[in-house]
Amino acid sequence: MKAKHxxxxxxxxxxxxxxxxxNEICLSNQHALQSGFYSALALEDKDTLLTExxxxxxxxxxxxxxxxxTVGKLFLPLSFxxxxxxxxxxxxxxxxxxxxxxxxxxxxxxxxDCGFTFNFELDSVWFTRVFIDSVAIENPGVNYGExxxxxxxxxx
Amino acid sequence: MLRxxxxxxxxxxxxxxxxxxxxxxVSRPQGFTLGVNLAGPLNKLLDGDxxxxxxxxxxxxxxxxxxxxxxxxxxxxxxxxxxxYESNGTFLRLGLARDMLPEKEAGxxxxxxxxxxxxxxxQEQTAGRFSVFNGYWDDYHSRVGANTLxxxxxxxxxxxxxxxxxNFYLSWQLNLRVVLVSSNSSTLEPYIVPGYGIGDNKVxxxxxYTLEYFIPWKK
Numbered sequence: 001m002k003a004k005h006x007x008x009x010x011x012x013x014x015x016x017x018x019x020x021x022x023n024e025i026c027l028s029n030q031h032a033l034q035s036g037f038y039s040a041l042a043l044e045d046k047d048t049l050l051t052e053x054x055x056x057x058x059x060x061x062x063x064x065x066x067x068x069x070t071v072g073k074l075f076l077p078l079s080f081x082x083x084x085x086x087x088x089x090x091x092x093x094x095x096x097x098x099x100x101x102x103x104x105x106x107x108x109x110x111x112x113d114c115g116f117t118f119n120f121e122l123d124s125v126w127f128t129r130v131f132i133d134s135v136a137i138e139n140p141g142v143n144y145g146e147x148x149x150x151x152x153x154x155x156x
Numbered sequence: 157m158l159r160x161x162x163x164x165x166x167x168x169x170x171x172x173x174x175x176x177x178x179x180x181x182v183s184r185p186q187g188f189t190l191g192v193n194l195a196g197p198l199n200k201l202l203d204g205d206x207x208x209x210x211x212x213x214x215x216x217x218x219x220x221x222x223x224x225x226x227x228x229x230x231x232x233x234x235x236x237x238x239x240x241y242e243s244n245g246t247f248l249r250l251g252l253a254r255d256m257l258p259e260k261e262a263g264x265x266x267x268x269x270x271x272x273x274x275x276x277x278x279q280e281q282t283a284g285r286f287s288v289f290n291g292y293w294d295d296y297h298s299r300v301g302a303n304t305l306x307x308x309x310x311x312x313x314x315x316x317x318x319x320x321x322x323n324f325y326l327s328w329q330l331n332l333r334v335v336l337v338s339s340n341s342s343t344l345e346p347y348i349v350p351g352y353g354i355g356d357n358k359v360x361x362x363x364x365y366t367l368e369y370f371i372p373w374k375k
Binding site for chain 2: 026028029031057062065077078079080081085107108109111112114115116117118
């Protein structure tokens with residue numbers, strides 16, 4: 001085999017090698033539980049909207065995740081440090097409810113490019129009842145790479 | 157019709173027999189090679205976090221069968237936003253290869269080698285720091301202490317080898333590697349398994365460029 005053929009083979013091989021080591025895309029906001037609002041008045045599940053919503057974490061109090069927005073679905077980040085994460089939900093200026101999520105967490109290695117994350121398991125939920133009627137845990141696992149609605153919040 | 161085709165093919169095959177019988181068998185010198193696999197230094201060019209090299213030998217068992225032995229090391233060290241990582245390890249590869257070149261020219265020492273190897277890597281790895289970013293609540297920072305792990309894999313290789321100067325060979329191989337057993341008990345998966353490649357993958361495609369010097373023991 002002539003030298004120029006070998007050069008071609010080496011170049012092809014190098015290209016093949018380089019193309020095999022593409023970096024993967026790391027997902028963000030994967031430790032947030034997903035919840036949707038549903039009408040408490042409907043006989044079957046019927047999604048609804050929370051108007052003039054202001055939602056923020058407490059213990060300790062954080063900046064609003066949603067501020068004076070109309071929302072149908074929520075992404076609520078869970079705490080890495082505590083086993084209970086709490087949020088205050090305002091609808092308008094005076095209608096206020098509080099949600100507490102109790103959860104366990106497990107440290108997981110995702111990949112060489114993305115490093116580590118926490119996966120969560122929702123254990124239970126408590127809430128006040130001003131405009132919230134009930135809350136149901138549909139999918140207790142909040143896991144990296146999954147896109148499920150974890151919690152249904154039924155509101156008046 | 158079928159019968160006449162069969163008879164014709166038989167006659168055709170029969171007519172080519174004398175030509176095959178008079179062909180002189182090509183005999184090649186037997187011996188072993190000492191060489192270096194440049195995959196490690198080439199990996200260093202593509203990924204500066206990796207440092208490694210390996211050395212190999214190929215011994216004639218028969219004219220077409222070779223024993224292959226290879227030993228080397230590969231270290232990885234990097235700092236990323238998500239984590240710092242360090243791994244030091246060595247590996248061993250043992251197996252057989254067969255020369256698949258159908259017709260050997262007199263005087264030519266070229267081969268097409270197809271082989272099956274067993275690979276073993278021993279490495280120690282640690283993540284001196286890692287962070288999980290929350291974006292809303294507090295981030296989490298910790299470390300993963302050093303742990304030692306073993307990886308066993310099987311490897312199928314194929315590629316040509318050519319004598320570019322007298323007794324001096326250049327070859328490349330494409331390798332398909334499959335993990336058989338890994339003893340990792342840590343949360344941390346190895347970034348790179350020495351000699352195997354990307355630690356996240358159960359199957360890896362690899363490449364080898366080797367330079368070898370042939371030492372004959374039988375002409």
